Amino acid sequence: MRQSYTYVANLMSDFPTRFREAVGAGAALVQAPGTSDSVHAFARSVAAGLSDEPKWLHYRFLYDAEGSRLFEEITRQPEYYPTRTEAKILAKHAGEIKDVTGQVTLVELGSGYSVKTEYLLSAYSRDEEPVRYVPVDVSDSALRAASRSIAETFSDVEFTGINGTYRSAFPVLRQLSPQVLIFLGSSIGNFNDAEATSFWRSVADHLPAGNFFLLGVDLVKDVDVLEAAYNDAAGVTARFTKNYFARINGELGAALDLSQIEHSATWNPVLERMEIYARFHADQQLYVEPLDQTFDISAGERILIEVSRKYRLPKLQREFTAFGFDLRRVFTDEKKWYALLLLERIDDTLLRASYPSPTR
Numbered sequence: 225m226r227q228s229y230t231y232v233a234n235l236m237s238d239f240p241t242r243f244r245e246a247v248g249a250g251a252a253l254v255q256a257p258g259t260s261d262s263v264h265a266f267a268r269s270v271a272a273g274l275s276d277e278p279k280w281l282h283y284r285f286l287y288d289a290e291g292s293r294l295f296e297e298i299t300r301q302p303e304y305y306p307t308r309t310e311a312k313i314l315a316k317h318a319g320e321i322k323d324v325t326g327q328v329t330l331v332e333l334g335s336g337y338s339v340k341t342e343y344l345l346s347a348y349s350r351d352e353e354p355v356r357y358v359p360v361d362v363s364d365s366a367l368r369a370a371s372r373s374i375a376e377t378f379s380d381v382e383f384t385g386i387n388g389t390y391r392s393a394f395p396v397l398r399q400l401s402p403q404v405l406i407f408l409g410s411s412i413g414n415f416n417d418a419e420a421t422s423f424w425r426s427v428a429d430h431l432p433a434g435n436f437f438l439l440g441v442d443l444v445k446d447v448d449v450l451e452a453a454y455n456d457a458a459g460v461t462a463r464f465t466k467n468y469f470a471r472i473n474g475e476l477g478a479a480l481d482l483s484q485i486e487h488s489a490t491w492n493p494v495l496e497r498m499e500i501y502a503r504f505h506a507d508q509q510l511y512v513e514p515l516d517q518t519f520d521i522s523a524g525e526r527i528l529i530e531v532s533r534k535y536r537l538p539k540l541q542r543e544f545t546a547f548g549f550d551l552r553r554v555f556t557d558e559k560k561w562y563a564l565l566l567l568e569r570i571d572d573t574l575l576r577a578s579y580p581s582p583t584r
C-alpha cells in the first residue's frame with residue numbers, strides 16, 4: 225500500500241469523514257482538528273495550572289519531540305520495570321489475544337513509538353493477513369518514528385496515525401469497528417479521578433458492542449520499587465521533568481533558570497499514586513508571552529506535573545463493569561506487578577443512563 229505523509233489539515237468539525245477520506249487516500253498521518261499542541265493551547269494550559277493552588281502543569285505537554293525521546297530512554301532504565309514487564313506479557317500472550325478478538329483493526333491511544341505494539345502486530349499479521357493499525361498520539365515525532373519502524377518490519381500493516389488527543393480519536397472509533405482499542409503503559413494512571421471517569425464514559429459511548437479494549441495497568445506494589453522506578457539512578461526521569469520547563473522557555477518565551485528546578489517523585493499512600501513534582505530552589509518568575517501573564521513561583525514550592533496511579537484489580541473491575549465492559553482475559557507477570565486486561569464492550573443500551581458521572 226502506498227503511503228505518504230499527507231497532512232489532512234482539517235479545521236472543520238467533520239473529522240470522521242475526513243479521516244475516512246485520508247484512509248482511502250493512503251495517508252500515513254492525519255492531523256485531528258483543533259487538537260494539535262499549538263502554542264496557545266500550551267500557554268492556556270500552563271496559565272490554568274499556575275493560577276491554581278497548589279500549582280500543577282498538565283502531563284500531556286511533557287511529550288514534545290525531546291520529551292518523547294526521553295520517555296523512550298526512561299523505558300530502558302533498569303529501575304523502570306513497567307515497560308519490560310508489559311512487553312513480556314505481550315510477547316507471551318499476543319497470539320491468545322488475537323484468538324479471542326479475531327482479525328480486527330488495532331487502534332492505539334497514546335502509542336508513542338509503538339515498540340511493544342509490534343508483538344501484537346506480529347500476531348495480527350501472521351499468515352500474511354493485512355492488518356490496519358491506527359495509533360493516536362499528540363507527539364508527531366513519535367508517530368513518524370513508529371511509522372518508519374513499522375514499515376521496515378511489516379509489509380502487511382496498513383498504518384494511519386492520528387496526530388491528536390485521545391478525545392479527538394473517539395469520533396472515528398465507530399468506523400474502525402471491529403477493533404481492539406489498545407491503551408498500554410498504564411497511561412490510564414495519568415488521569416485524576418474526574419478525568420478517569422470521563423475517559424471511561426467516552427470509551428463506553430464510542431466503542432460499539434462486541435469491540436474489545438486492551439488495557440495495561442501497573443499494580444500497587446512495594447514503595448521502594450515504585451519510587452526507584454521514577455527516580456532512576458541515571459537521572460533520565462529528572463531530565464524528562466526538566467524538559468517541561470525547557471519547553472516552556474522555548475515555546476512560551478519564559479526565562480526560567482533550569483538549574484534551580486529539581487525533579488522529585490514520591491508515593492502517595494492515601495491516593496495510591498506516584499506523584500511527580502518539580503521543586504523550585506529559588507524564587508522565579510514564569511512569563512507566558514502569548515498571554516502576557518507572569519506567575520510567581522516561590523523557593524521551596526512544588527509543582528505537580530504528573531501522577532501515575534497504581535491499581536488493585538477488584539476496584540478497577542468495579543469501575544469498568546459500571547461502564548459496560550466484560551473482562552475476557554487477564555494476564556499478569558510472575559510477581560503480579562503488572563496486568564494486561566482484555567475487555568469486551570457489551571450491549572448495555574438500557575444501562576447507559578446509570579453510568580457514573582465525574583465528581584468535578
Ligand SMILES: C[S@@+](CC[C@H](N)C(=O)[O-])C[C@H]1O[C@@H](n2cnc3c(N)ncnc32)[C@H](O)[C@@H]1O
Nearest residue numbers: 284287334335336361362363388389390408409
Ligand atoms: C507514558 S507514554 C506511553 C507510550 C507507550 N504507549 C508505551 O506504553 O510505552 C504516553 C504517550 O501518550 C501520549 N499522550 C499523552 N497524553 C496524551 C493525550 N491526551 N492524547 C494523546 N496522546 C497523549 C504521549 O505523547 C506519549 O507518547
